[in-house]
Amino acid sequence: MSDQAYLSLEKLTLAYGDSVAVADLDLDIRRGELIALLGPSGCGKTTTMRAIAGLLPVRSGHVRLDGADITHVSPNKRAVGLVFQSYALFPHLSVYENVAFGLRLKGLRGTELDAKVQSGIKSVGLSSFANRRPAELSGGQQQRVALARSMVMEPKVLLLDEPLSNLDARLRLEMRTELQRVQKETGVTMIFVTHDQAEALALADRIVVMKRGAIEQIGSPQDIYNRPQSSFVADFVGFENVFALEGGKLKAAGSLFELQGEAPSAAGLAWRPRMVSLGTGPFRGTVRGTSFAGDHREYLLDTPLGLIKAEVEASQPVHDLGTELAFDLPAHKAVPLSQFS
Structure with missing residues (x-):
């Protein structure tokens, strides 16, 4: 474990029977970080989270937390909190009793228990809802109860499995703010699993992009969004025009295409739709789809390079x-990729 790591995964290999889901994964997380494990279904992000929580046995490697090896420590002794996608609240218990449940199991009673529960409920803005049951709460309020229930246990690490996926767009935005506030105020190290790149970009200090049980790229939201290193990451964060490079030319549809301007030395190049120049350039394509998106209009072009997605201002x-239409993929706007697959 590095000197700065608070939670460290060392050569972690995880499997379901004979099927290896994560292989030789190394990851160091600093105290107080908010980390996103980002990737499509089946990439190993939830499996990794389950191993940190102790819900999945480790085939090989180590999980270390705050200087201690917890690889084979039982889940209830890890000081790791877990907020499930389904919230997993007790439907017959009030908000107060849901939050108090884990504390009662630890033996807390009386004024000490009440103080911790009231503080936990207050921290998520639900003091006036203490006597309600889950069925009487909105999805966002239920999520807050689940968060409070985990936080009152004072975990060293808090894990959240797709925490916002069951909420509508407005509540999702509210809960992003709520999660950030609670995390910054408490300083708890937090890891959340998501397949939503916008959610990861908005919340995380660092993003860990995973693919097929391995880490594809780690970086700040700005790095991941602006400087993807591989074709997989570029495609995942919205670079919808991604091509391999061969001899300084674009390789697409079994052919090579010249670019205007000098192509950088790279395995591939990527352009977001807004980086495509529409109406002028050396390439031509036929409009196969168009949609109005508020301040811009999106076009799908059928071209010799394959399908190209472009965006222009709605006023055009x-x-x-x-x-x-003519179009261009300006070499100077392209993001170079060191890996292409």
Whole structure:
């Protein structure tokens, strides 16, 4: 474990029967960080979280927390909290009793128990809802109860499994703010699992992008969004025009295409739709789809390079389906990729 690591995963290999889900994973997390494990379904992010919580046995490697090896420590002795996607609240218990449940198991009673429960409920803004049951709460309020229930246990690490996926768009935004506030006020080390890149970008101090049981890239939200290192990460964070490079030319649809301007030395290049120049350039394509998106309009072009997605300001003239247009993929706007697969 590095000197700065508070939670360290060392050569972690996890499996379900004979099927290896995560292989030789190394990850160091600092005290007080808010980390996102980001990736598509089946990439190993939830499996990794379950191993940290002690809910999945480790085939090989180590999990170390605050200087101690907890690889084979039982879940209830790890000082690790877990907020499930389904919240897992007791439907017959009030908000107060849901939050108090774990503390009662630890033997707390009387004024000490009451003080901790009241403080936990207050920290998530639900003091006036203490006597309500889960069925009487909104999805966002239920999520807050689940968060308070974990936080009153004073975990060293708090794990959240797709914490916002069951909420509508407005509540999701509110809960992002709530999670950030609670995390910064308490200083708890927090790891959340998500497949939503916007959620990871908005919340995390660092993002761990996973693919097929391995880490594809680690970085700040700005690094991941602006400087993806591989074609997989680029595609996952919205670079919808991604191509391999061969001899300084784009390789697409079994052919090579010249770029205007000098291509950087890289395995591939990526452009976001807004980086595509529409209406001028050496390439041509036919409009196969168009949609209005508020301040911009999106176009899907059928081209010799394959499908190209472009965005232009909504104030520009509209191009109808079937229109043939010139376009360019400016080399100076492209993001170079060190890995292409």
